[in-house]
Amino acid sequence: MFAKGLAGIALAAALATPASAQLLNHKDLSLATALTIATTAAETCKGQGYRVSVTVVGRNGEVIVQLRGDDSSPHTIENSQRKAYTSRTFRIPSGEFAQRVKDNPTSGQVHLSGIVASQGALPIKVGDEVIGAVGVSGVTGTPTTPAVPGGVKDEACAKAGIDKVADQLK
Numbered sequence: 001m002f003a004k005g006l007a008g009i010a011l012a013a014a015l016a017t018p019a020s021a022q023l024l025n026h027k028d029l030s031l032a033t034a035l036t037i038a039t040t041a042a043e044t045c046k047g048q049g050y051r052v053s054v055t056v057v058g059r060n061g062e063v064i065v066q067l068r069g070d071d072s073s074p075h076t077i078e079n080s081q082r083k084a085y086t087s088r089t090f091r092i093p094s095g096e097f098a099q100r101v102k103d104n105p106t107s108g109q110v111h112l113s114g115i116v117a118s119q120g121a122l123p124i125k126v127g128d129e130v131i132g133a134v135g136v137s138g139v140t141g142t143p144t145t146p147a148v149p150g151g152v153k154d155e156a157c158a159k160a161g162i163d164k165v166a167d168q169l170k
Contacts, residue, residue, distance in 0.1 A: 029056065029124065029132045033165050034064040037124070037134050041161035042067050045139060045153070052138030052157065055080040056124075059131050061088050061114070069138065076137040083121035083154075084135030085114045091130045095119030095151055119151025122158045126169050134158045 034056040045052040046069060053076035056065045068077050083094045090097050090109075094116070101110045101117040110117050121135035136157045139150035162169070 026059070026129065027126050027131055029058050029064055031064060033168055034058070034132070036165050037161035038065040038067050039161075040164040041134060041136050041157045042069055044160040045069070045136060045157040048153070048157075050139045050153065050157075051076075052136050052154065053077040053080045054134065054136050054157075054161070055084045056134045056161075057081070057084045057088050057132050059088075061085050064132070072138045079116065079118065079137035080120070080135040082114055082116035082135070083118055083137060084133040086116055086118075087121035087123050087133035087135065088130060089115065091123055093119070093123070093155065094121035094135065095155060098151075120154030120158065122155060122162060124162055124169065131169075134161050 038054045038056050041054045042052060051069045051072040053066070053068045053072050055063060055067075055077070058064050063081060066077060066081065086097050087094045089112075095118075097109075097115075098117040098119055101107065109115065118137075120137055120139075121133050123130045124132040124134060136154040139153040139157070
């Protein structure tokens with residue numbers, strides 16, 4: 001009896017679907033574009049003497065490309081992924097999310113799986129639509145500039161990657 005009721009509800013819902021229902025139409029990152037973003041970000045940081053890892057995630061937070069730089073620390077691959085996933089999930093730079101957590105540490109969002117409150121990732125957008133994110137991890141302060149947090153430079157490398165493909169993100 002219960003199963004028949006559920007079947008009836010499902011049938012009613014199917015019949016109630018408007019005839020004008022349409023499929024979603026959106027752009028997604030190609031492998032080539034994601035690879036260009038990741039490679040440019042990694043090369044930018046390497047050119048500044050930093051050993052980093054870079055992750056580019058797509059619309060659903062799935063990894064499209066991960067690069068682990070020569071001599072980068074083991075944790076940087078996971079951290080770059082978590083930064084990118086955070087940026088994609090909240091549709092904002094991961095540093096902005098980190099500031100939100102600092103301002104409201106009891107919000108609970110930092111406890112979501114795969115999230116990290118750390119600067120170094122930027123959303124990848126076509127117009128206002130977020131289609132992915134790029135995260136960089138590994139830059140640390142240097143003896144000559146210890147006050148400069150690594151996340152600022154991680155983010156600058158991520159931006160270089162996005163800037164490289166800006167003409168494709170229209």
